[in-house]
Amino acid sequence: METGRRVRIDSGTTLFREGDPVTDVFCVAVGNLIITRHAENGERQIIAFLFPGDFLGMTFAEAHLTGAEALTDAEVWALPLATVTRGLETRPELGLAFAEMATRIINSEMDVIFTLGRKNARARVASFILYLRRRQELLGRPIDPVQMPMTRQDIADFLGLTMETVSRSFSQLKASGCIAADTPPHVHIADLTALRKAADLAP
């Protein structure tokens, strides 16, 4: 697959907004981005936290249904949608690669739906910490301090909670010995088994 243009995005900057025309598909090269969606009243839902290797912006709708912005300073590759479409039509080896990428996104979104539908605040936050850990692991990074480049408000907007409830959940997880040394940019998992249990996952 072509790598496309490389684009720098500073932390906090918007890559595209809901309603923008769809011109490019992106792939995260460096840093973290978020996919967002806004309610009529302005409330924000974060649909996903993205890591290097994640794709975003792919849709055949006329306009973007979500927005995307950089959580940290980031870099993305931008591929014109027309290029991707043409590639899919002409190069069969892209079809399978795309399918694997898409099914991975679908499975990941199913996890989120499950978390939002069935888990209480504490389990949601525990699941989120484990999610971040797993993403670091898959990127081959050290897993010990789980890096958390997002604010409590960001986590709340992702987990369908308020900032205060997220903060309280962190405090509970600390009090029960699951996590420790929560100096906001990162968390240390003190008891993985307990944390997995708190997240309502099998040990």
Added chain:
Amino acid sequence: METGRRVRIDSGTTLFREGDPVTDVFCVAVGNLIITRHAENGERQIIAFLFPGDFLGMTFAEAHLTGAEALTDAEVWALPLATVTRGLETRPELGLAFAEMATRIINSEMDVIFTLGRKNARARVASFILYLRRRQELLGRPIDPVQMPMTRQDIADFLGLTMETVSRSFSQLKASGCIAADTPPHVHIADLTALRKAADLAP
């Protein structure tokens, strides 16, 4: 795309379970299916309600991460995963078709995430009724009585609520004139604008 074997599934029957090996990809021909996921304690989350034309079971994981069962008597086409994989590798016209299907699923799941993350019980139920209406519309069926082939418990398991809260929300929507004549297999939308407002959507 090949149509594959046609399989009948009686209402309530399982098509595949979480953990089953992935052998086939399915496409709904007739009826409604649900995609489910279960917590350790047995609680069920319905990830999606499927209609004719919807695909399910596509994953490159070793085993199914979700289950699928028939909500009504249904029929599906079953395509061996190997056939789909080979098709994607060799027939470029399938790549684009698959991409459109996959991005549609992704967008639909984003709607669910938004609903579960940001809406209260009443708005979730209102959104659900509108979703069913839209699916009927897209199938070219009459939209007036919105068909609801699922129980209150099914709706609750989809919307992250309890059966009782779903029932109360229906009662509220009736009392406020949004819907009427709720004889459980179907609902009549009495005031679409009000219902859309109750669902936190733009008028």
Added chain:
DNA sequence: CGACCTTTTGACATTACTCAACACTGGTGG
């Protein structure tokens, strides 16, 4: 008609939200 299942409604408990105060952090300028 009667047994069974689903839905509705009520009373109460629990969870998460709201509003508010306070603590911590990093950066800025005196």
Added chain:
DNA sequence: CCACCAGTGTTGAGTAATGTCAAAAGGTCG
């Protein structure tokens, strides 16, 4: 160097929403 400030995070008290438990109402099918 230290005091101040703004932004972020934490904690507390009271409130609103949803969950839980239980009972009654309605519908279906033998």
